[in-house]
Amino acid sequence: MGWVTKKQLERARAIEVLDYVLRNEADGYRRVGSGYRSKEHPSLSVDGKGFYWHSRKLGGRTALDYLTDVRGYGLVDAVCLLINESPLDRPQANNSESKPLPKKPAPKAKSPPPERKPFSLPQRHANNTRVLAYLQSRGIAKPLILDCIGRGLLYESAKFHNCVFVGRDENGKARFASLRGTLGGFKCDAEGSDKRFGFLLPPRDPDSDAVAVFEAPIDCLSHQSLCEQGYLPAFDGWRLSLGCTALPALSHFLEHHTGVTNCLVCTDDDEAGERAADKIAKLPGIATVRSLPPAGTDWNEGLLAVQKAERLQNRVYHGSERS
DSSP states (O other), X not given: OOBBOHHHHHHHHTSBHHHHHHHHSGGGEEEETTEEEESSSTTEEEETTEEEEGGXXXXXXXXXXXXXXTSOOOHHHHHHHHHTOOOBSSOXXXXXXXXXXXXXXXXXXXXXXXXXXXXXXXXXXXXXXXXXXXXXXXXXXXHHHXXXXXXXXXXXXXXTOOEEEEEEOTTSOEEXXXXXXXXXXXXXXXXXXXXXXXXXXXXXXXXXXXXXXXXXXXXXXXXXXXXXXXXXXXXXXXXXXXXXXXXXXXXHHHHHOTTOOEEEEOOOSSHHHHHHHHHHHTSTTOEEEEOOOSSSSSHHHHHHHHHHHHHHHHHHHHHHHHO
């Protein structure tokens, strides 16, 4: 039997079930009202407050509850899956945290756990034409897109022509990939992605003491576009995508960037975004400022809204000149 520490358990319990489902099982759910409903089990619903399986009168609040109660994982396996770490072979000597976790009774009906596969990046397409067209249609400037491609942070996948946003570790090795469809609403993480390594846009000054955190890579690009295009004041800090609203990417970033003491919290302007902002504000060692998009719920909606408003204003201005 494997072992995990108390800290590993706490990290796993901090992950919200909605974040887990949208990142790992999005294809198995459909949007219903403010939440999501399983396509396989129509009575199983998930929202920002947790999950509830109506036909089995089974519910919970965290991703850990979901994996153990719904997916049938053992507690140790569920913890390791959520934090992407391996169990300990034996308790560490003189370490009060390394205690075997009690077994949780399995639910009456189990779904077989999916196989855990090693991380690998999707195969690259010969060019990035569709990614360029898609991101430009979302208001992102071409030079910024090309800069990300040049840094190895973005490319177009060969099979489905998705945007592949890459997260790298301190040695430059790819450890995470967020996939975003260039047609339709597809989005998910590549299998085996380590959520500690989010999509990260570096500042001009590598010694910057500030980081801005977002829920998605396109929000990072949208915020930088708003700043570069003069809609927002300049911000020369790091821009980090959390991958929804879980905090492992920010915690890992701060551990390895000890000079960063200021955080601009740019999570979405909705209930989940506010909950994440509250959690970030409680992190030790950093001063936080909440920043909301100029319009809409997320930063890309804000970028598109201000660009549209400017176009309309220019039409009115030029129309008045002609009259």
